[in-house]
Amino acid sequence: MSLRVFFSIIALLLMIVTRGQVPQNKTADYIKSAGFVRGNQSTFPHFKLGESFTLEFDDLYADEGNYYYRVIAYNYDWSPSDLRKIEYVTGMDNQRIRTYENSFNTLQDYTHYSLTLPNTQYSITKSGNYTLEIYDDNNEVVIRRKFVLYEDAINVPIQVKRTRNLEFYDTKQRLEFTVPLGDVEYQNPLKNIRVAIFQNGRWDTFLKDITPQYTVATDLVYKYDAETQFWGDNQYLNFDNSDIRQVNNMIGATNVTNGIYNTYLHINDSRRDKTYTYFPDLNGHFYPRTINKFKKVAIEGEYSWVYFTYSPPLDMPVGSDYYVTGMFNDYELTATNKLELNDETGLYEKAILIKQGFTNFKYTVTVNGKVAPEWNADGNFAFTTNTYQVIVYYRGTLDRYDRAIGYGFVNAQDITY
Template sequence: MTKLFFKIVVFFLTVFSANYGFAQVEKEIAPPYNIKTISFVQSDRNMIPIFKLGEGFQLQFDDLFGNEANYYYEIIHCDYNWNPSPLPKNEYLQGFDNQRIQDYTNSFNALQIYSHYKLSIPNQFTQQLRISGNYIIKILDENKEVVFSRKFILYEDLVTVPMQVKRARTVNAVESKQNIEFSIRSNIITFQNPLKNVKIFLFQNGQFNNAIKNIPPQYSIGNELIYKYDTQTQFWAGNEFLFFENKDIRSASNNVARLDANTAIYGSYLYTNDARTNFPYSFSQDVNGDFAVNNINAVNSEIEADYAWVYFSLSAPTFRLKKNIYVTGSFNNYNVTPEYKMDYNAQKGLYEKAILIKQGFTNYQYTVADEKGVIDYENAIDGNFYQTENDYTLLVYYRENIDRYDRVVGKGIASSINIIN
């Protein structure tokens, strides 16, 4: 009996390990140098990758090799913590993935050659994503190795989420942070054990990397969950994004100081930015980190917009931290990778970086991070000001006791332009 029991235990441990032991948290894989301008598109405009269940969207990107390479895609459903869910693929996907991306076009009238790829969801192979939740899409090469991956989220409209942006209540953060208060209401769902089954995902300006998670409701009134925390839902306010515009790549326009046409592709030299942390807050219109591809002399900017070397320079004489400075924005998915790390020019006393960016309108910011990629929001190059206009998005996850996956049952949005004390 003892030996039989031991064998049964070993068998179940082996099965459990095979099914769950190797399930790792899915993280976004940054693309190689030749893959640029990755974006989720809906109704011909860039989108934060959050879509209502049943809506269509596209994933678009450029390959600077321009050789019409074969790329494939794989879609994985994940739980709240981005672990692959135990669901078989046919429960969350109608049709097939692991198919070749067939919609691609080569660039036209551009100095920088590239192939532009568009993956539509749904398509003839992937007819439908059946359920809400966290997803990650992986783009694979011919050897089925991952080239890059991106997260996206599908939600259902089953709850309402009233939100309000307020100034921080703590004295040491009142000038530099913004606090989000909100509640979750539903006439459709009766929340079971909300302290355990309801989770939130709160983020700023479309950035998943600084999201606030795992905050339980403080209390409930009937079927309404109340979140009125003082510190747990605070964000560093940051400063308005910087921008440049080169939709006419042959002329110096907004924040472009001069051009260089003596190289293989155009060079756009931006005016030197001063670190704004010690300056008073000054409002400037931005699009909260987003970008738009645009060539005013083209019919189809997707394939006729050119690439330019954009030269950034930053004057930050009081920066003394032993950390790195990166140029980030939606155009590079806020990646703090070596490709976007600035170098210090001791002769000029400036931080400099040249980055290949598709022409149009681009928001960017300077980000401080250590060698491990941990971002230092407190010591931001451009400071933190409670007046900064930021967009906030909140997603509500719900998993009933009998459910096998985490549903996203609602979305709320708020802007700090309506901030109150």
């Protein structure tokens, strides 16, 4: 057997093995600030079909490298769709990203890229689940982001309520919502209509495969307790280094070493055993900005090593690890974002390269490698002002894909009993 045939067989086997796997978001180490944006601020990955949305990122190689994009369709359960590309895309794959600029007058060089869809060369014609892949000349994927395009056929009213389970009365939030079908006829809606529920747009905690509790006329009603509840978590922490040299209530010191800025945050003590305190946050978003309003932050924003220091609770289970997460790094649980124990101080520390601006972040806990929201580093509180999103999917008996036909949004600041 020739090597060419051997490697062809290996590639085919890998394709078969990975075809049934749920796609995972991905970011190469030299790519920073990658995310969907709206109004210069990160945004949740849910967009109305036909409306434009933008992905932006910075390449620290700063060599104006060639990057290309493609969109791949998936079913409700994130298995690959049976649709052919021509059935959901107008345009051709292998389109090169043509909007990019080099950084200007910054210590850290980078090339800033921006891709807006739809555009004159490429558009998506059907609602549903998708991934957007950015890849290089070697067909190596450097960014993968899941997103949902939804139709405006159904508006989902949602209420955030405290759980009826007294054990979790102060620590969990639950959702009650209705899917109003109206006069439109849907085939076997109890089976063919499904929902996905998100807390702050996060993929690592979203809920699915929840059937309606009951129906009222043509409304599907979800008034569960346990099935539609989330741990409350706590308000996001933040820092603002829009003035890259300035200290403030979150930043204790700044300097420049080895030709790059350094931002040292104050120590974050766990808030799990403290009383809940409300303060406004952006529910995980990041907002690159500078104090000079005349600067174009996309290419004139500085990068800084941000030094995080965390003091966890003493009663954490064996196998606990801590990560700095937020939309600035897509909540990725990678070595780049993992805190390391300082044996001398007993504190957990990490330096992460982040673009200057206003950044929400949190400390995510994993136990034995799995996200453990019940052990949230800063506790769980019923009054945390999370946002929730509900997406409604429909697939008729003879349909070949899952449409996203409706959307709902609510902020838990309106929580009721």
